[in-house]
Amino acid sequence: MKGKILVTGGAGFIGSHTAVELQNAGYEVIIIDDLSNSSEDMIDGIERITGKRPVFEKLDCNDMEGLKKLFETHKGINGIIHFAASKAVGESVQKPLLYYKNNLLSLINLLELMPQYNIPNIVFSSSCTVYGEPDKNPIDETAPVKPAESPYGNTKQINEEIIRDTVKSGAPIKSIILRYFNPIGAHPSAEIGELPNGVPQNLIPYITQTAMGIREQLSVFGDDYNTPDGSCVRDFINVVDLAKAHVVALDRMLENKSDDKVEIFNLGTGNGVSVLQLINTFEKVTGVKLNYKIVGRRAGDIEKIWAEPYKANHVLGWTAKESLDDTLASAWKWQLKLREKGIM
Secondary structure: OOOEEEEEOOOOHHHHHHHHHHHHOOOEEEEEEOOOOOOOHHHHHHHHHHOOOOEEEEOOOOOHHHHHHHHHHOOOOOEEEEOOOOOOHHHHHHOHHHHHHHHHHHHHHHHHHOOOOOOOEEEEEEEHHHHOOOOOOOEOOOOOOOOOOOHHHHHHHHHHHHHHHHHHOOOOOEEEEEEEOEEEOOOOOOOOOOOOOOOOOOHHHHHHHHHHOOOOOEEEEOOOOOOOOOOOEEOEEEHHHHHHHHHHHHHHHHOOOOOOOEEEEEEOOOOOEEHHHHHHHHHHHHOOOOOEEEEOOOOOOOOEOOEOOHHHHHHHOOOOOOOHHHHHHHHHHHHHHHHHOOOO
């Protein structure tokens, strides 16, 4: 056993896939999740894939007493991967205080408790939204962090600053901040995937639910952007590829491969794909025609952004490997599995 890792938000989309990769790599995994936008079914899926059930406790990271009790019960945690956060750009514009309260306090509580319980390492789940509307693409880690386009993006910026300031103050903590581009897809086994509660806030589950007939129509927000086809451009990354980066990041800290107390890596493929290209690729891969319409732009959306993953590839030692076709096929396979189970 390589070490004991706490995964906050580990029943969620990226968290569940990361728990699988951690267990496959020999780590002992403890998951906490308040299940506000996830399902305990993911814990069963993790067990079916890996043959081992992670420890799971239903807990909100904003519950300080609950966290203390957890750390008292599970001594010897070597690192934390912090996913737990509200994450919908559009919702954050409508409910900013919810996002600030949830996303900031959860991290502050963890950083406060880590030294008390001798937990030295934290991987933070950040986002390319910290770059705002970029001056040029692709974006590397030296690009300026700009005023956020949404409260969600702002919480990621502030959390990065909180980590840097905490480490600078002399706290015995190392951190790797991973700035994701756009995670999509599902585990190839279709045992785990993206399962939002209620109406999806993310593009791919809305696409698959529309293809399945659960949603009547998909809205494409804007076709008048300065992009090849007028729709927004993103860097879509396979969620399993993304999950593996967290294992590499933990290994890096636990093996003291860097003297830097805080490191930042962009996680993306390096390819920009428009929303309309994504829809066309989904239709080609699945053979299902999507009912979609072009509507007005959505507040908080960035026009175009994709990664320059050189630092992740050559310093962290991680590379995105899965193709867009295979990634979209995995998302559809997951949606079909949900229908088969009578879930959705």
